[in-house]
Amino acid sequence: MTTATPRTTAAKGSVGTAHTRVEGREKVTGAARYAGEIPFAGLAHGWLVLSTVARGRIRSIETEPVLAMPGVLTVLHHHNAPRLDTDYVGMLGAPDPTVAVFQHDRVPYLGWPVGLVVAETSEQAREAAEALVVHYEQEPHDIAFSADRPDAYAVDGHMPGVAEKGDLDAELAASAFVVDEEYTTPEEHHGMMEPHAAAARWDGGRLEVVDSNQGTTWVASELANLFSLDPESVRVRSEHVGGGFGSKGVRAHQVAAVMAATVLQRPVRVVMTRRQMFSLTGYRSPTTQRIRLGADADGRLRALEHRSLSLTSTVHQFVEPCAGVARVMYDADAHHTANRVVRLDLPTPTFMRAPGEAPGSFAVESALDELAEKCGIDPITLRMRNEPERGPVSGLPFSSRNLLACFREGARRFGWADRDPRPGLRRDGRWLLGTGTAAASFPAGAMPSTAAVTAEADGTFTVRINAADIGTGARTALTLVAADALGTEPDRVHVRIGDSDFGPAGIAGGSMGTRSWSWAVTAAAGELRERLVPGADIPPEGITVRSDTTEALAALAQKERHSFGAQFAEVAVDPATGEVRVRRMLGIFAAGRIINPLTARNQFLGGMVWGLSMALHEEAVRDRASGGHYAADLAGYHVAVNADVPHIEADWIDDPDPDDPVGIKGIGEVGIVGAAAAVANAVWHATGTRHRNLPIRPDRVL
Numbered sequence: 045m046t047t048a049t050p051r052t053t054a055a056k057g058s059v060g061t062a063h064t065r066v067e068g069r070e071k072v073t074g075a076a077r078y079a080g081e082i083p084f085a086g087l088a089h090g091w092l093v094l095s096t097v098a099r100g101r102i103r104s105i106e107t108e109p110v111l112a113m114p115g116v117l118t119v120l121h122h123h124n125a126p127r128l129d130t131d132y133v134g135m136l137g138a139p140d141p142t143v144a145v146f147q148h149d150r151v152p153y154l155g156w157p158v159g160l161v162v163a164e165t166s167e168q169a170r171e172a173a174e175a176l177v178v179h180y181e182q183e184p185h186d187i188a189f190s191a192d193r194p195d196a197y198a199v200d201g202h203m204p205g206v207a208e209k210g211d212l213d214a215e216l217a218a219s220a221f222v223v224d225e226e227y228t229t230p231e232e233h234h235g236m237m238e239p240h241a242a243a244a245r246w247d248g249g250r251l252e253v254v255d256s257n258q259g260t261t262w263v264a265s266e267l268a269n270l271f272s273l274d275p276e277s278v279r280v281r282s283e284h285v286g287g288g289f290g291s292k293g294v295r296a297h298q299v300a301a302v303m304a305a306t307v308l309q310r311p312v313r314v315v316m317t318r319r320q321m322f323s324l325t326g327y328r329s330p331t332t333q334r335i336r337l338g339a340d341a342d343g344r345l346r347a348l349e350h351r352s353l354s355l356t357s358t359v360h361q362f363v364e365p366c367a368g369v370a371r372v373m374y375d376a377d378a379h380h381t382a383n384r385v386v387r388l389d390l391p392t393p394t395f396m397r398a399p400g401e402a403p404g405s406f407a408v409e410s411a412l413d414e415l416a417e418k419c420g421i422d423p424i425t426l427r428m429r430n431e432p433e434r435g436p437v438s439g440l441p442f443s444s445r446n447l448l449a450c451f452r453e454g455a456r457r458f459g460w461a462d463r464d465p466r467p468g469l470r471r472d473g474r475w476l477l478g479t480g481t482a483a484a485s486f487p488a489g490a491m492p493s494t495a496a497v498t499a500e501a502d503g504t505f506t507v508r509i510n511a512a513d514i515g516t517g518a519r520t521a522l523t524l525v526a527a528d529a530l531g532t533e534p535d536r537v538h539v540r541i542g543d544s545d546f547g548p549a550g551i552a553g554g555s556m557g558t559r560s561w562s563w564a565v566t567a568a569a570g571e572l573r574e575r576l577v578p579g580a581d582i583p584p585e586g587i588t589v590r591s592d593t594t595e596a597l598a599a600l601a602q603k604e605r606h607s608f609g610a611q612f613a614e615v616a617v618d619p620a621t622g623e624v625r626v627r628r629m630l631g632i633f634a635a636g637r638i639i640n641p642l643t644a645r646n647q648f649l650g651g652m653v654w655g656l657s658m659a660l661h662e663e664a665v666r667d668r669a670s671g672g673h674y675a676a677d678l679a680g681y682h683v684a685v686n687a688d689v690p691h692i693e694a695d696w697i698d699d700p701d702p703d704d705p706v707g708i709k710g711i712g713e714v715g716i717v718g719a720a721a722a723v724a725n726a727v728w729h730a731t732g733t734r735h736r737n738l739p740i741r742p743d744r745v746l
């Protein structure tokens with residue numbers, strides 16, 4: 045069993061101390077410019093036209109009337125658009141054909157890009173795009189997602205495919221208690237505040253793209269591949285980003301903007317509408333997950349099975365790897381996990397905050413609560429009895445695993461010890477009250493990155509790193525990390541980010557951004573500090589040291605590296621209306637060294653709020669007849685708002701990663717994991733009814 049190291053005050057320095065965002069003033073005064081509003085001389089505006097049928101072929105496009113409309117410069121479509129190379133494997137695999145716009149006449153889903161109208165103003169482009177008539181040969185479509193699809197298939201490979209050890213049926217038969225249930229989660233969308241937007245122009249033989257993305261190294265290399273360009277001739281910038289969550293990689297808008305800028309030889313911007321984002325930028329697949337748990341009378345697991353089904357498009361395979369989380373959390377004599385997928389006439393899903401873990405933990409952590417009820421064991425005690433010594437599937441040691449320390453601290457602060465486990469007993473007027481808990485985990489990885497740190501002649505330092513601050517506070521964290529590595533104060537350090545010309549770096553994704561970039565910044569800053577001679581003059585161009593973490597990361601020992609957490613929720617349920625209100629939430633995390641408590645707390649709370657939202661509100665509903673959404677906007681797609689968010693607190697225990705130069709693990713995603721299960725488990729405790737289908741809408745409670 046592991047124990048947490050005692051919480052210590054940070055050693056003298058900036059890491060670990062609260063610091064407001066270095067670009068905060070720029071953001072709140074409007075001085076910070078976003079991709080959709082950065083001015084260019086001679087800018088033209090592109091408007092995407094999306095298919096109105098869910099499957100078929102484009103028969104013809106009536107471009108003539110639209111080309112005669114005021115201000116219209118061109119209409120790009122599959123007959124006249126530049127050809128693209130899609131036969132490559134990029135940073136995250138082969139490209140989704142959705143980004144290879146206007147290459148053929150096939151329509152694989154509703155909302156597929158079929159054209160781009162470019163005009164002098166955005167209004168002219170929009171009016172012309174809405175007037176463009178496209179004729180289709182429509183074919184029958186199939187968007188019916190269900191657990192019993194005969195055409196579902198298991199995904200190849202160890203991760204995220206199938207992992208099996210032990211005799212499941214024998215262990216289930218020998219178990220004193222068995223839980224065998226199916227859990228479902230609906231289609232969910234990212235809905236970040238800033239829609240996708242990009243402007244492209246050719247400048248002296250180089251392609252320059254101003255974008256809103258999660259990594260300009262990534263987007264630049266995808267664009268270079270797609271347009272068969274020398275990587276050196278592509279520059280992508282993305283300084284301020286109004287939210288990412290997994291969908292801000294290469295998408296139709298950047299590709300269409302580059303095509304139009306190439307054809308017209310002038311700058312072109314393409315901005316997506318909120319409605320277009322619902323079909324063009326990915327989403328979280330709905331899931332159906334079957335869990336079978338078998339345990340001895342004392343709650344020790346003999347059997348654990350987690351089979352998940354998600355959907356993908358007919359043109360690309362993306363798998364929501366829900367069954368991965370069980371491979372880390374709990375061991376069992378028989379341990380079977382499988383991710384399966386079915387191809388439908390729908391857009392390709394994508395990464396969305398804690399892909400796999402977020403819906404996967406809803407199923408696993410709900411099932412654990414059901415097992416605790418059956419065994420008559422406290423849910424936290426049950427988890428303590430099933431704490432693995434090593435990775436249940438990999439057999440690897442954990443770099444550190446402080447899950448139980450999170451539960452102990454969380455239970456103390458939440459007041460868990462006084463809890464009567466029986467459901468449906470507590471009342472506050474018309475409200476039934478209940479509490480619930482769940483565990484969280486998310487991988488702690490790192491991606492190779494380069495950084496350059498310059499000692500300037502005026503005594504300040506400039507850090508150049510191709511990081512992306514998608515609202516996480518990464519730029520501020522890097523300022524603190526650099527200041528400590530240089531032995532100086534944060535106000536003497538200027539961190540510049542979001543420019544592919546700064547050299548390759550990892551993305552703001554997989555909770556790996558700040559860790560990956562900090563490693564590179566620490567390496568360069570540490571070497572620079574050694575090189576500087578006290579009192580010696582610095583030349584006008586400064587002294588620059590560069591780093592590359594590729595080799596250091598390749599040399600890391602094989603271990604299970606994860607952040608962990610314990611989630612707690614208290615809910616009130618009105619049995620007359622079916623309304624569920626979360627009254628308080630607490631999350632205690634073991635997520636590596638915390639760089640900036642101010643922005644870290646925001647990250648955890650944001651994840652927990654999203655988990656609350658997932659539990660009670662979020663659900664994209666599709667119309668089978670058309671294949672489209674009933675309400676592709678943030679009025680119809682319900683997310684938690686301020687009035688839904690209760691007293692909520694996030695904190696952490698000391699848990700520095702032993703193999704990271706700064707001790708970082710990563711905090712971007714672990715906050716959402718388990719949060720929905722904690723709420724659902726609390727609803728059971730309040731009412732005595734299990735909710736295995738999200739969201740827990742009033743009509744389902746009644």
Ligand code: MOS
Nearest residue numbers: 289290397553554
């Ligand atoms: Mo996130 S789903 O790792 O961008």
